[in-house]
Amino acid sequence: MTAVPPEVPARRVTAHLLTGGPSVLGARVLFGxxxxxxVRELGGLSPHTPLVAVDVLTELVQAPDGTPLHVERVVFAEAGTAPADAPQGVLAPSAAELLPEEELPEDTRPRLRxxxxxxxVTDPAGRxxxxxxxxxxxxxxxxxxxxxxxxAGEDVRTALRREVxxxxxxxxxxxxxVTAASHHRVPPTGYEIYAVWAFFRVYxxxxxxxxxxxxxxxxxxxGWFEPGEVAGLHLSTTARRGLAHVVAGDGRSAPPR
Structure with a gap:
């Protein structure tokens, strides 16, 4: 008998706001x-309210019709109020994230999400x-x-360790x-590109x-580089975004030693 390949889960990204109490607000993040x-809109916050990205949680859940879903939950808190860890076991799937993907007009250009x-990544010498x-x-x-x-189906930290x-x-x-950010690009031709980036410290x-x-x-x-050498390199947009938080100082502790 020919084995039936496992169904590839649909992907979702959700954003959550820690409120300081037992409740956690959450909403689905749509393309772009x-x-x-x-999160700011969800919590009724000013568009300029500073936030801290607390954690990214990977969960595998099921839609009501049995369709497997891979959900990346990006958890935030207002700056100055962030707890050490995101709460576990309280981010139950909402009705919105279980819905099918939004319908697109027929003339919409192809999208890449x-x-x-x-x-x-650093070592004991600080490289x-x-x-x-x-x-x-x-x-x-x-x-x-x-x-x-x-x-699909891979934990966000497992994926990073594999890639390194x-x-x-x-x-x-x-x-x-360290932080989480998004990137949305609409080139003159080809795919409209949207990505959510999570930046972690790796030791x-x-x-x-x-x-x-x-x-x-x-x-x-x-290659390994001394911190002073990095400024002279031609860096990718992604590298500049992630390293900017380290150079500026994000108030987080150093990697484990």
Whole structure:
């Protein structure tokens, strides 16, 4: 008998606001929306209210018709009020996130949606690990944060550890979330692109020579850099977004040592 392949889960992204009490507000993030903006509107906050991204939780749930869903829950709190950890077991799926994807007009250009996890990777000497995007890929030739897309059914931290190993040959411990951001681009032709990026600290306790392990992938090179060297590199948009929070100082503790 031929084995039936497992059904690929539909993907959802939701945004949640910790209120300081037992309740957690939440809403679905639609294509093109910034999760932080969704949370501000959900909580009746000013559009300029500073937020802290507390955690990203991956959950596998089912729609009422039995369709499997892979949900990435981005949890925020108002700056200055963030608890150490996001609560577990209270983010039950809402009716909105269980609905099918929104219908699009027939003349809408094709869309590419992605949830990706990236690492700000350091070692005991304080060096920063970067990978280089291969030519022919978006951002080709720029230095990038190790990481990439989260596969269907894969936990966001598991995905990052896998990507770091594939792109640099390093075994890292994924630590706390630094920030979460969105990226929406409408090029003149081709796909309309929307991504939600999660940036985590990753600590490599026993670093070795950086080397690309994947074959014919999107990474052409990798290396360890002193912090002062990074400013002189041609960085990808993603790397600039993630590293800006570290340079500015985000009030978080250092990676585990």
């Amino acid at each position: 929306q910034d999760p932080a903006d969704v 992605r949830f990706a996890s990236y690492g700000i 920063i690990l970067l990978s280089r995007i291969a030519e022919g890929f978006p951002g080709g030739g720029t230095w990038h944060l190790p990481g990439g897309g989260v596969d 190993a594939e792109e640099t040959g390093q075994d890292g411990e994924v630590g706390e979330l 490599v306790a026993n670093p070795g020579p950086a080397r690309v392990m994947e074959e014919n992938g999107s990474t052409s090179d990798c």
